[in-house]
Amino acid sequence: NAGVxxxxxxxxxxxxxxxxxxxxxxxxxxxxxxxRQDPGMGLRLIHYSVGEGTTAKGEVxxxxxxxxxxxxxxxxxxxxxxxxxxxxxxxxxxxxxKDHSSGANVLTFGAGSRLTVL
Amino acid sequence: KQEVTQIPAALSxxxxxxxxxxxxxxxxxxxxxxxxxxxxxxxxxxLLLIQSSQREQTSGRLNASLDxxxxxxxxxxxxxxxxxxxxxxxxxxxxxxKLVFGAGTILRVKS
Numbered sequence: 001n002a003g004v005x006x007x008x009x010x011x012x013x014x015x016x017x018x019x020x021x022x023x024x025x026x027x028x029x030x031x032x033x034x035x036r037q038d039p040g041m042g043l044r045l046i047h048y049s050v051g052e053g054t055t056a057k058g059e060v061x062x063x064x065x066x067x068x069x070x071x072x073x074x075x076x077x078x079x080x081x082x083x084x085x086x087x088x089x090x091x092x093x094x095x096x097x098k099d100h101s102s103g104a105n106v107l108t109f110g111a112g113s114r115l116t117v118l
Numbered sequence: 119k120q121e122v123t124q125i126p127a128a129l130s131x132x133x134x135x136x137x138x139x140x141x142x143x144x145x146x147x148x149x150x151x152x153x154x155x156x157x158x159x160x161x162x163x164x165l166l167l168i169q170s171s172q173r174e175q176t177s178g179r180l181n182a183s184l185d186x187x188x189x190x191x192x193x194x195x196x197x198x199x200x201x202x203x204x205x206x207x208x209x210x211x212x213x214x215x216k217l218v219f220g221a222g223t224i225l226r227v228k229s
Contacts, residue, residue, distance in 0.1 A: 042122065042219035058216060090161060107152065107217065109161040
């Protein structure tokens, strides 16, 4: 049982380059999220999805795009990377908020993707 | 706008001590509150989740309480061990879908 898998784990980009981070979960979770974590700050939500084919903006969506073509995958794209996007990116997933069973709503996180933009 | 604050930002204690980590939030209209542990260079691991209707949750040496009306939660760690050294994050889920995180408390337990 892999849980939430993020690829790649590390990446160095030059300003203006584009790239895609992949998140895959095998728990049949409806909800998926992309966060970024910066020193001294809490995790900030970039985009999220409440189901296949749906996406929504989070707290800091600018400069990022996402897609959820399959329920198990949530892709985060950087269209034109900037040094301000240097960060550690975390993907997470959970069951629907409407599921009140034991363990529901607990977020499961991936191990993170460290991105450096030069 | 929901804001989550964790105090202290860092804590260093000798092994065996009982300790309390604090989390406060500005809007009491939450669905649940979750405590996470993060080891250096790793992802977050969920420790405890408290639904808004609950007052506390326990798992082993960990006990988390929730006082929704005052906007506070505490994470109590009994008989701390060096293996407890990590960053502890608190996150609240408002009535929407967007989890809001605190900046975390860095805990170091000295042997």
